[in-house]
Amino acid sequence: MAPVVDTLRLTAEDALALVERGDVSSAELHASYLEAIGERDGELHAYLRTVESAEGASIPIALKDVISTKGVETTAGSKILSGYTPVFDATVAARCKAAGLTLLGKTNTDEFAMGSSTENSAWGPSHNPWDPTLVPGGSGGGTAAAVSAGLAPWGLGSDTGGSIKQPSALCGNVGLRPTYGTVSRYGVVAFASTLDQIGPVAKTVRDVALLYSIIAGRDSNDSTTVELPEPVRLPDAERLDGLRIGVPKQIESLDAIESGVRAAFERSLELARELGANVGECDLPTSYRYGMPCYYLVAPAEASSNLARYDGVRYGPRADGATYDEMVERTRDEGFGAEPKRRIMLGTYALSAGYYDAFYGQAQKVRTLLIREHREALSKFDVIATPTSPTVAFPLGDKAADPLAMYACDLLTIPSCLAGLPGLSIPCGLSDDLPVGLQLLGPQFGENTLFRAGHALEQAIGFDTVPLRWRS
Amino acid sequence: MKWEPVIGLEIHVQLKTRTKMFCRCPVGFGAGENTQTCPVCLGFPGALPVMNRRAIEWTVLLGLALGCEIADHAMFSRKHYPYPDLPKGYQISQYDLPSCTNGNVVLPTADGDRVIGIVRAHLEEDAAKTVHIGGRTGRIGGADYSLIDFNRGGTPLVEIVTAPDIGSADEAKRVLQLLRQTIVELGISDAEMEKGALRVDANVSVRPSGSSELRTRTELKNMNSFNYIARGIEAEVERQIAVWESGGEVQQETYDFDAATGALSPRRSKEEADDYRYFPEPDLVPVEPPAVLVERLRSELPELPAARIRRIEARLDLDRATVLVTGGLDRLWEETVTVGADGVAAANVIANTVVGAGVEIGAVAPAELARLVEARELIPRATFDEAIAKLGDPGFKADPYLAQEAVSDAAELEPIVDAILEANPGQVEAYRGGKEGLLGFFVGQVMKETQGKANPRVVSELVRAKLGG
Numbered sequence: 001m002a003p004v005v006d007t008l009r010l011t012a013e014d015a016l017a018l019v020e021r022g023d024v025s026s027a028e029l030h031a032s033y034l035e036a037i038g039e040r041d042g043e044l045h046a047y048l049r050t051v052e053s054a055e056g057a058s059i060p061i062a063l064k065d066v067i068s069t070k071g072v073e074t075t076a077g078s079k080i081l082s083g084y085t086p087v088f089d090a091t092v093a094a095r096c097k098a099a100g101l102t103l104l105g106k107t108n109t110d111e112f113a114m115g116s117s118t119e120n121s122a123w124g125p126s127h128n129p130w131d132p133t134l135v136p137g138g139s140g141g142g143t144a145a146a147v148s149a150g151l152a153p154w155g156l157g158s159d160t161g162g163s164i165k166q167p168s169a170l171c172g173n174v175g176l177r178p179t180y181g182t183v184s185r186y187g188v189v190a191f192a193s194t195l196d197q198i199g200p201v202a203k204t205v206r207d208v209a210l211l212y213s214i215i216a217g218r219d220s221n222d223s224t225t226v227e228l229p230e231p232v233r234l235p236d237a238e239r240l241d242g243l244r245i246g247v248p249k250q251i252e253s254l255d256a257i258e259s260g261v262r263a264a265f266e267r268s269l270e271l272a273r274e275l276g277a278n279v280g281e282c283d284l285p286t287s288y289r290y291g292m293p294c295y296y297l298v299a300p301a302e303a304s305s306n307l308a309r310y311d312g313v314r315y316g317p318r319a320d321g322a323t324y325d326e327m328v329e330r331t332r333d334e335g336f337g338a339e340p341k342r343r344i345m346l347g348t349y350a351l352s353a354g355y356y357d358a359f360y361g362q363a364q365k366v367r368t369l370l371i372r373e374h375r376e377a378l379s380k381f382d383v384i385a386t387p388t389s390p391t392v393a394f395p396l397g398d399k400a401a402d403p404l405a406m407y408a409c410d411l412l413t414i415p416s417c418l419a420g421l422p423g424l425s426i427p428c429g430l431s432d433d434l435p436v437g438l439q440l441l442g443p444q445f446g447e448n449t450l451f452r453a454g455h456a457l458e459q460a461i462g463f464d465t466v467p468l469r470w471r472s
Numbered sequence: 473m474k475w476e477p478v479i480g481l482e483i484h485v486q487l488k489t490r491t492k493m494f495c496r497c498p499v500g501f502g503a504g505e506n507t508q509t510c511p512v513c514l515g516f517p518g519a520l521p522v523m524n525r526r527a528i529e530w531t532v533l534l535g536l537a538l539g540c541e542i543a544d545h546a547m548f549s550r551k552h553y554p555y556p557d558l559p560k561g562y563q564i565s566q567y568d569l570p571s572c573t574n575g576n577v578v579l580p581t582a583d584g585d586r587v588i589g590i591v592r593a594h595l596e597e598d599a600a601k602t603v604h605i606g607g608r609t610g611r612i613g614g615a616d617y618s619l620i621d622f623n624r625g626g627t628p629l630v631e632i633v634t635a636p637d638i639g640s641a642d643e644a645k646r647v648l649q650l651l652r653q654t655i656v657e658l659g660i661s662d663a664e665m666e667k668g669a670l671r672v673d674a675n676v677s678v679r680p681s682g683s684s685e686l687r688t689r690t691e692l693k694n695m696n697s698f699n700y701i702a703r704g705i706e707a708e709v710e711r712q713i714a715v716w717e718s719g720g721e722v723q724q725e726t727y728d729f730d731a732a733t734g735a736l737s738p739r740r741s742k743e744e745a746d747d748y749r750y751f752p753e754p755d756l757v758p759v760e761p762p763a764v765l766v767e768r769l770r771s772e773l774p775e776l777p778a779a780r781i782r783r784i785e786a787r788l789d790l791d792r793a794t795v796l797v798t799g800g801l802d803r804l805w806e807e808t809v810t811v812g813a814d815g816v817a818a819a820n821v822i823a824n825t826v827v828g829a830g831v832e833i834g835a836v837a838p839a840e841l842a843r844l845v846e847a848r849e850l851i852p853r854a855t856f857d858e859a860i861a862k863l864g865d866p867g868f869k870a871d872p873y874l875a876q877e878a879v880s881d882a883a884e885l886e887p888i889v890d891a892i893l894e895a896n897p898g899q900v901e902a903y904r905g906g907k908e909g910l911l912g913f914f915v916g917q918v919m920k921e922t923q924g925k926a927n928p929r930v931v932s933e934l935v936r937a938k939l940g941g
Binding site: 066067068074076081084086087088090185186187188189190193194220221222223224301302304305307308309311313314315323324325328348351352353356360 | 511514515516517518519520521522523550552554556559560561562612613618620747748749750751754755756757
């Protein structure tokens, strides 16, 4: 009989200790999580598929379904990849394997990671563990819901414009979008190549730091990766003396930010001051004015290119057609949902002859400005703090019919993604009994600073990651 | 009105690197279909390209050999078009920032050097190979089904674009021969057209002789030998001249050359212009070869064919020098001459007999060849040919062949010569009427009669004397 493990509360670090001490075996732990999935995932739909018994001597992990797993179907939330079983592991999956982590399963995602609620998944939405009538955020809503509901001690997501940080915020988890180039994208189904990053989601900052240390570093299969300039340090300090925190002055006038979110955010700034941090004002005018339009040129343009390979020739379902062109057209028409189609059209237009300079080319120039603006701000501050999401979790269906409203969910996460900078989201309180996320942004390779600040604040905030309805 | 052709070439060269351009699959010809593939060159989800450094080096080397400027910052872009031979839906290719620009090919001619500009040489990946089964055209439209072999997909490919500086079909052929030899000698490609390792498209237009205008050009594709290229260009030049002279106007079109008929057939014109939606390949970093590498490669450049043609021409003549160098025969020639062979005789024997016998040039011992060249008229023709054919065998010695003597005794040969002349009164008449080229015919007949044992020089002297030469 499997030992009783309270997966709802167990951190990855504690789980590792249990296995190391021999209190539970890796297989028993894996089974405990599968049992929890059996109990709670019917309601949540965090997983698209689970793995009954996986190799490995350590603790389990959940991987977002955009991450290729050898021998385990990987669909990126799309019908066009239904039945596609990779013949190779993504580098991050291989590194998890090498660390002994057992694969619990593949978690739900908006189709090709395009969305902020998982409602764009071809396999149906996931639900927020805090309130199943609400979305878990997206695109990595599956991983976030799984970690929040104790269906995995930790997991990996991918983040293009906020797909790790935003669902982490909406589900009360810690999530890290690493510095662009520190984690290999090899084997991760591409959405927008200059923006995609893979990162950890867990219950604590220390867990996130630990998982980051497992997946980060140069990969000879991804030319855009680099070696970390310094090793990952697990944070333990409780004070923030001397840490300079900048708050963009533009936050003040953003009407999209709910008052409850603002209140929780401001309480955490107070706590930061109490811990010894200096909180000041920084200026990111271009970021909030042009970040969003810039992102919605760059990301769809690259997506239109990355999604060109899904033609039904080599893998995935193939529709019938009298000619090659007809076969491809039908395959893509039947295989892609509305959001990828929308972005393919936008992106194709943005890259077209005669429009490139005005759209993609111009957006890349704006990006350079954002990079400069963030560098400037981070020369005066060690970290920049904002709320992660302007709102708490919203009801399923609320924004599904309004792409622009959905896009606005990423207002606060997008600018630093365009600048290639790391961002950590930690839960910083409740608003209407729902988690609020605090986003901490750092300079390139500033992950250790983010971990240190995030850990100290986490301790001071004392957020209980167990959804209210499951607390006894 | 007199017309002159204006020709530019686009030359694709497959590099013979050990592995493909962006993955570790072996590059090779003739392996079983789809056995040299991996997630990267099959365009699987999430697979990423990684540059082949050797291919970059070789592109720089080629650029240096062509006198190009070498970019210290080149970039790969994505070139999008939907076709089943392109697994990612785009080809990774250098676009606005190629590795090599602004060079030239120097073609030695009797009237001095012809300098043909090289606009650019850039690196890209080859597409897979498709075979369309059924249908009339052999193209994808109308085929019953198509098969794809991804082995070729991802092979490093250099595209060399010349300026429209080439003035005739023959010149185009000579430029290509020289370029091919340069590429082979750099060791970066076998450049074999029959295997598709060297592929040439020609852009052709014509203009009134002496003018500098550029008229509408057409593109010729599918010419897979140097002779076909020359024939295709010639046919297209004639066609265009006829169009202009009949008051018509040449349309911008692409033509396929049919080697069997020598005819050009226009491809169905597309409804809309291509839009490749280029943008910088985000999965790769810029190509920035360090200056020390470029300088090292420059210092390692061998003496190039054009220079060798000029050097050898001084000791021989331009035509023979060109044949020797572009055939990769000049080193053997030089060595053979160094050990004592006559230059012209050695050139003729090497370029005709040795090449004709299919001897592996690298295996020939120059000293033995030199002895054969010197003795070529003193031993029976058949013996000579037999010796040449075995020239490439390991440990070949000329001695046993040299022991056999040709019949040089005029008295012995005279009756045979008489008989031949008697049997061919028509030819004798023609020869006397001035067709001196028939000398070879008579000599050939005598050689045949003597089963190759006669000394051809003695025979021709006899023939000439008898016919009152």
